[in-house]
Amino acid sequence: MKKGVLLVNLGSPESPTPKDVKPYLDEFLMDKYVIDVPFLLRALIVRGIILQTRPKKSAEAYAKIWWDEGSPLIVLSKRMHKKVQANTSIPVSLAMRYGKPSIESGLQELHDQGVTEVMLFPLYPQHAMASTVTILVLAEEIRKKKFPNMNFTILPAFYNQKDYIRDLSNSIKKHLENFEYDHLLFSYHGIPERHIRKTDVTKSHCKIDGSCCHTPSPAHEFCYRHQCYETTKQVVEFLGIPEGKYSQTFQSRLAGDKWLTPYTDVEINKMPEKGIKKLAVVTPAFVSDCLETLEEIAMEANHEFKENGGEEFLAIPCLNDDDDWCKTLSRWIDQWAFAETETAK
Ligand SMILES: C=CC1=C(C)c2cc3[nH]c(cc4nc(cc5[nH]c(cc1n2)c(C)c5CCC(=O)O)C(CCC(=O)O)=C4C)c(C)c3C=C
Numbered sequence: 576m577k578k579g580v581l582l583v584n585l586g587s588p589e590s591p592t593p594k595d596v597k598p599y600l601d602e603f604l605m606d607k608y609v610i611d612v613p614f615l616l617r618a619l620i621v622r623g624i625i626l627q628t629r630p631k632k633s634a635e636a637y638a639k640i641w642w643d644e645g646s647p648l649i650v651l652s653k654r655m656h657k658k659v660q661a662n663t664s665i666p667v668s669l670a671m672r673y674g675k676p677s678i679e680s681g682l683q684e685l686h687d688q689g690v691t692e693v694m695l696f697p698l699y700p701q702h703a704m705a706s707t708v709t710i711l712v713l714a715e716e717i718r719k720k721k722f723p724n725m726n727f728t729i730l731p732a733f734y735n736q737k738d739y740i741r742d743l744s745n746s747i748k749k750h751l752e753n754f755e756y757d758h759l760l761f762s763y764h765g766i767p768e769r770h771i772r773k774t775d776v777t778k779s780h781c782k783i784d785g786s787c788c789h790t791p792s793p794a795h796e797f798c799y800r801h802q803c804y805e806t807t808k809q810v811v812e813f814l815g816i817p818e819g820k821y822s823q824t825f826q827s828r829l830a831g832d833k834w835l836t837p838y839t840d841v842e843i844n845k846m847p848e849k850g851i852k853k854l855a856v857v858t859p860a861f862v863s864d865c866l867e868t869l870e871e872i873a874m875e876a877n878h879e880f881k882e883n884g885g886e887e888f889l890a891i892p893c894l895n896d897d898d899d900w901c902k903t904l905s906r907w908i909d910q911w912a913f914a915e916t917e918t919a920k
């Protein structure tokens with residue numbers, strides 16, 4: 576029995592061109608855990624409507640943040656992977672849910688090293704159907720077809736883990752050292768409200784009314800909204816940020832559904848008139864900087880804030896390949912690998 580780990584992030588297109596963005600968006604948005612409607616309706620919405628115009632617009636956005644080495648999300652995930660591997664003797668592979676390197680190639684790499692016990696490690700602090708569940712479902716499909724002798728253990732969402740909260744808080748603190756902020760905004764990737772109800776294991780707890788997420792419930796093990804509030808609360812406590820000096824919003828919505836509120840862009844635009852002139856934004860739903868942080872926040876939100884009277888804007892980087900964070904990841908891996916754990920198939 577040999578143990579190994581598969582780190583899985585979201586993925587990016589091959590290049591910032593409509594030709595490569597289109598198949599990436601097709602794979603992403605045709606995922607039934609992302610656009611969760613019956614296949615024919617999904618195909619109509621995605622292929623008939625979204626893919627007619629979005630690839631060009633998205634490619635332009637990607638082109639603004641693209642690096643010489645490639646997509647920031649992929650480059651940063653690879654740097655993190657390298658440091659994590661350097662601090663553990665357990666084989667660690669990196670994969671993306673959409674695009675390359677694929678989950679299948681990551682599992683193949685581990686298989687080629689004789690690994691039979693794999694910890695699946697979704698690189699998302701908060702659990703969501705559109706991010707975590709889709710990884711686990713696809714990995715299981717591939718396991719059944721190609722690697723039937725492998726066993727999987729799943730690393731649960733780490734939104735409230737002491738080590739994660741400490742590393743995130745320390746990184747925020749470091750970036751705020753030279754920035755006298757009026758307000759710190761915690762902006763999380765949004766999801767449709769319907770997804771929250773679907774992942775409610777009690778089928779009765781989630782009301783999305785502002786109070787359910789603060790009332791203890793078994794639903795919270797899989798409630799993205801609760802987990803976002805909890806990450807914010809624990810970071811705020813760790814850093815001692817006073818009430819009124821921070822808030823939480825959700826970004827990156829698609830047209831159509833009602834997504835989690837308040838919306839980041841709407842709130843940021845209102846801030847200058849409320850007296851917030853120096854704004855810092857942190858994006859804890861992402862462990863690696865990506866289109867959503869580098870373009871939507873650091874460029875677009877920054878621009879809008881200033882257009883509306885804001886003066887200074889700081890987009891705090893994600894944890895990326897922060898040394899402490901990479902050591903934490905290696906330590907979690909070792910804790911699992913060297914503990915007497917039961918593996919789940
Ligand atoms: C926290 C993780 C993420 C969740 C949950 C999530 C849900 C979700 N996303 C879309 C649609 C799009 N997201 C896009 C980019 C994108 N999304 C995440 C993470 C989560 N998404 C990341 C890390 C990225 C950036 C990828 C990169 O290459 O840098 C995009 C593509 C870009 C664009 O055209 O705007 C889309 C589309 C939905 C519909 C959804 C939940 C239903």
Ligand SMILES: [Fe+2]
Pocket residue numbers: 764827
């Ligand atoms: Fe997304």
Ligand SMILES: [Fe+2]
Pocket residue numbers: 780781782783786787788789798800801
């Ligand atoms: Fe809730």
